Amino acid sequence: MKLAGRAVTEYDIKLLQVFKSVVENGGFAAAESELGLTRSTISIHMNNLETRLRLTLCQRGRGGFVLTPDGRQVYQASLRMFEALSDFSHSVTQLSQQVSGGLVVLHSDILDQTRSRLLAEVVAFINAKAPALRITLDGDRIENIERALIKDKAHVGLFPDYRRMAGLRYQAAFDEQIFLCCSRDHPLFSMQESDINDDALQAYPAVVPGVEISQAGRAQVKKLNPGATAYQFDSRKALIASGKFIGYLPQSYMAQEIRSGSFKVLSAERYVYHFSQSVVHKEVPAEPKKVRLFIEALTQCAQDYPQITDAHLQRG
16 A cells, blocks of 8 residues: 555554544544644644645634645545454454444434334344344434544444534435324314415414424425424424424324324325434444444344335324
8 A cells, every 4th residue: 555655654544543533523622632632743743644645634724624625535535544444453353253342322313113113123133143242222412423423432323314424424224204293282283174374384383393404394394483492303292292382293203193183294295304314323433343233233124114104194
């Protein structure tokens, strides 16, 4: 392997690790604690790397830290190099070792019954393959999950990929529709379908997402009159159940309430958008074997879980 016309040395790899940390933390100051180096030392390492590569990798100053086009290419190339080194290391050291230690999986919303059953089967699959592996499954906000993945505090995340972060890899996992709804105690519950339109909705406060959503979702939410905010679907559902707000929920979160007649979908053909979640992991994970095992388990188990249909939502 060559770098700027010469063989890559151990020192080059060390400098590239510093560069990678600076990029993923958004600047020299933010990378200090992760690297255990002072800002001045990091700056020296970056200058040495640019000199050895004969490239300008970033601009730093009052405007903040910004990668140059060359810097972006070097970052992507370094990710591929570190992934190759990691794969080699794990291939050699884990050939005869059972997968053990911890596997941390984080998700952004409280899981509905269908996803809970699916993940239960995923856990059983993983346990059969790697009984010594200790699994942690927990919920958190998307930005915290992204940070945990980048810093190798978590192996896999399950969350919407409406925005994508450099250094993470995304693979579609779940998809379902989000419908506008109200509870039985809300005035719109008894309104005729033909009378429900954008103007009618403006007369009633709505609970809106406190997180970033898809472009189609933003277009639907703009039609509402914001009256409350909720970051997770369970919180949103509780506000809607109060009878004081309307709002959007996934079909799986309110299927039981629809069947019992305590919730009603409002003009399902007009007020609907798709909600997608992805399996997300670091492009160069510290423990790729664990990530691959989780994705294998999810892919295998998900074959028995077809998407919930619209007809299921409308029954009852």
